[in-house]
Amino acid sequence: MTDVTSDIRPARSQWADVWDQFKTHRGAVMGMGFFVFVCLLVAIGPYLWTLDPNFIDIRAKNQSPSMLHPLGTDQLGRDTFSQVLAGGRVSLLVGVVAMALSLLLGTFIGVLAGYFKRLDGALMRLTDLFLALPLLPLLLVMIMLFRDTLRAAFGPETGIFLLIVFAIGITSWMNTARIVRGDVLALKEQEFVLAAQSIGTPPYRMIMRHIIPNVMSPIMVSATLGIANAIITESALSFLGLGFPSDFPTWGRLLFDSTNFMTLNPERVIWPGLAISLTVLSVNYMGDGLRDALDPRIRGR
Amino acid sequence: MLDNTADAQKTPLVKVDNLKMYFPIYKGVFRRQVGEVKAVDDISFEIFEGETLGLVGESGCGKSSAGRAVLRLYDITDGSIVVNGHDISTSHGDNLRKLRPEMQMIFQDPQASLNPRMSVAAIIAEPLDEHQSLTKKARMERVFELMDAVGLSRDFAKRFPHEFSGGQRQRIGIARALALNPKFIVCDEPIAALDVSIQAQVVNLLEDLQDKLGLTYLFISHDLSMVRHLATRVAVMYLGKIVELAPRDLLYSDPQHPYTQALLSAVPEADPTVESSRTRIILEGDVPSPTNPPSGCNFSTRCPKVMDICKIDTPEFKQLKDGRHVACHLMK
Numbered sequence: 001m002t003d004v005t006s007d008i009r010p011a012r013s014q015w016a017d018v019w020d021q022f023k024t025h026r027g028a029v030m031g032m033g034f035f036v037f038v039c040l041l042v043a044i045g046p047y048l049w050t051l052d053p054n055f056i057d058i059r060a061k062n063q064s065p066s067m068l069h070p071l072g073t074d075q076l077g078r079d080t081f082s083q084v085l086a087g088g089r090v091s092l093l094v095g096v097v098a099m100a101l102s103l104l105l106g107t108f109i110g111v112l113a114g115y116f117k118r119l120d121g122a123l124m125r126l127t128d129l130f131l132a133l134p135l136l137p138l139l140l141v142m143i144m145l146f147r148d149t150l151r152a153a154f155g156p157e158t159g160i161f162l163l164i165v166f167a168i169g170i171t172s173w174m175n176t177a178r179i180v181r182g183d184v185l186a187l188k189e190q191e192f193v194l195a196a197q198s199i200g201t202p203p204y205r206m207i208m209r210h211i212i213p214n215v216m217s218p219i220m221v222s223a224t225l226g227i228a229n230a231i232i233t234e235s236a237l238s239f240l241g242l243g244f245p246s247d248f249p250t251w252g253r254l255l256f257d258s259t260n261f262m263t264l265n266p267e268r269v270i271w272p273g274l275a276i277s278l279t280v281l282s283v284n285y286m287g288d289g290l291r292d293a294l295d296p297r298i299r300g301r
Numbered sequence: 302m303l304d305n306t307a308d309a310q311k312t313p314l315v316k317v318d319n320l321k322m323y324f325p326i327y328k329g330v331f332r333r334q335v336g337e338v339k340a341v342d343d344i345s346f347e348i349f350e351g352e353t354l355g356l357v358g359e360s361g362c363g364k365s366s367a368g369r370a371v372l373r374l375y376d377i378t379d380g381s382i383v384v385n386g387h388d389i390s391t392s393h394g395d396n397l398r399k400l401r402p403e404m405q406m407i408f409q410d411p412q413a414s415l416n417p418r419m420s421v422a423a424i425i426a427e428p429l430d431e432h433q434s435l436t437k438k439a440r441m442e443r444v445f446e447l448m449d450a451v452g453l454s455r456d457f458a459k460r461f462p463h464e465f466s467g468g469q470r471q472r473i474g475i476a477r478a479l480a481l482n483p484k485f486i487v488c489d490e491p492i493a494a495l496d497v498s499i500q501a502q503v504v505n506l507l508e509d510l511q512d513k514l515g516l517t518y519l520f521i522s523h524d525l526s527m528v529r530h531l532a533t534r535v536a537v538m539y540l541g542k543i544v545e546l547a548p549r550d551l552l553y554s555d556p557q558h559p560y561t562q563a564l565l566s567a568v569p570e571a572d573p574t575v576e577s578s579r580t581r582i583i584l585e586g587d588v589p590s591p592t593n594p595p596s597g598c599n600f601s602t603r604c605p606k607v608m609d610i611c612k613i614d615t616p617e618f619k620q621l622k623d624g625r626h627v628a629c630h631l632m633k
Contacts, residue, residue, distance in 0.1 A: 191414035194369070194408070195408060195474070197374055199401060199428045199481075200398035200402075200428075202398065209419075209427075296461040
């Protein structure tokens with residue numbers, strides 16, 4: 001302890017450690033690679049593959065894959081590849097934003113219910129109430145009620161996007177809230193929370209410093225499942241004719257539009273289906289790796 | 302207490318009067334309160350500046366609850382707690398938070414008392430962040446200073462708790478408790494979860510720190526020999542009540558309360574000749590439930606010297622001639 005400076009190893013930032021651990025999880029790296037690839041594809045793809053997804057070429061309808069249409073065409077002769085690219089933008093955006101919303105809401109309610117005993121009863125009954133609601137009819141009613149006002153305010157596409165994101169977010173936070181509440185209840189009894197209490201840490205910082213970082217793992221798992229759930233719910237809404245307008249492609253919409261033509265050209269169902277499944281899978285793997293990497297106890301093992 | 306003239310000049314740093322800590326029990330569909338666990342039932346003691354009060358007793362007698370209640374980690378049921386001239390028994394929120402730096406706690410389980418997601422530096426600096434506004438550099442300097450004080454290499458600052466052994470973790474906990482220069486520290490069985498060899502290290506560290514910084518300890522333990530080594534005075538608890546409170550040597554050489562006698566007779570001796578002649582007082586039966594303590598003296602169900610009055614009257618916690626306090630009908 002003679003020379004202070006030489007004693008201390010160069011401090012590594014925590015995020016460098018997280019990244020090192022993340023890299024050791026092969027599935028997570030592959031998942032992230034694929035997810036980034038899909039994101040880039042739907043973000044940049046439409047500029048490179050310039051065929052308009054809504055351009056109707058009725059003479060080229062129901063074609064199999066060819067050089068001109070790599071994934072074939074639909075019953076109106078629209079290019080499936082450019083439709084998948086355009087649909088991916090919306091589906092991914094809906095998935096991520098709706099997931100973020102439901103996660104935020106679920107974590108907020110779960111932490112409040114778990115940490116403040118006084119709020120627990122009321123918030124958990126609210127959660128039970130939402131869980132007991134039949135979701136699809138509720139979504140339908142919500143969309144029926146608010147679609148036109150939102151359309152008028154934000155335009156047809158943004159309006160419906162906001163509505164769908166909000167509808168999915170507000171009806172899918174309950175599981176996160178329950179899981180988080182359970183974990184918070186267990187954490188609250190740990191001695192380090194008591195230690196922080198004896199230091200005089202006020203509730204807000206107690207939650208941010210001690211509670212939230214320790215419930216990250218269940219939140220990460222919820223997040224990855226949430227993206228999948230949101231993409232699929234959006235598909236279901238589109239199928240019921242209450243999602244995006246019919247000339248506005250999303251992966252779910254494409255999937256359901258093609259079901260009628262499944263016997264004629266089965267690959268039309270396969271493309272958007274494959275896109276949904278692979279994206280969801282890659283996000284799940286990514287979440288798995290991220291959860292491990294964020295836990296200092298696993299890191300470096 | 303032994304030397305009344307000397308004590309009269311000293312004022313107690315911590316003064317606890319008739320402290321009661323009852324935990325309610327709720328049952329049934331409507332969560333009605335059906336009873337309460339009398340974890341700490343009317344205890345009083347004083348701790349003078351610079352001394353160590355040992356608090357001993359068997360598992361579940363309310364030692365830890367008493368320690369936590371004294372630091373106001375619980376909302377106490379009744380009684381008063383005065384620490385360094387401030388009555389903290391009814392303080393709340395910000396008022397209580399401002400008094401926190403004067404009193405800190407060292408916990409039993411060094412694994413559980415450190416947040417696994419925080420680095421050592423962040424853990425030790427938490428009290429500094431809460432109560433002082435230091436520059437980043439001054440904060441780090443203070444953290445290094447504390448790590449030196451408890452014998453941790455400065456190298457460890459960026460590591461996480463799971464990378465340390467039990468003894469090192471306990472040192473981190475001690476460094477955190479020292480960060481705000483407290484006067485009074487409650488040590489809640491700080492050595493119970495450690496190896497015997499590490500126990501000695503930690504106890505020596507606690508003693509060194511007491512000498513250097515003039516700390517006052519409430520040392521909670523069930524290890525009677527360790528308490529004998531550390532404490533200036535010792536309080537013995539049974540079922541939520543203090544049964545005997547005496548200067549260390551007096552208590553160990555001449556215990557007065559039948560429970561203290563039984564407790565001390567269970568301590569093994571290192572000397573084999575003494576050990577072979579040691580007579581143990583074996584108590585019959587189990588500790589009664591603290592939800593439903595017996596009438597009269599709490600110890601009356603198991604006391605080898607029980608009398609009729611013990612089952613009716615609760616004995617007063619009174620001072621004897623030699624300065625000790627005992628709660629027993631045998632004492633006149």
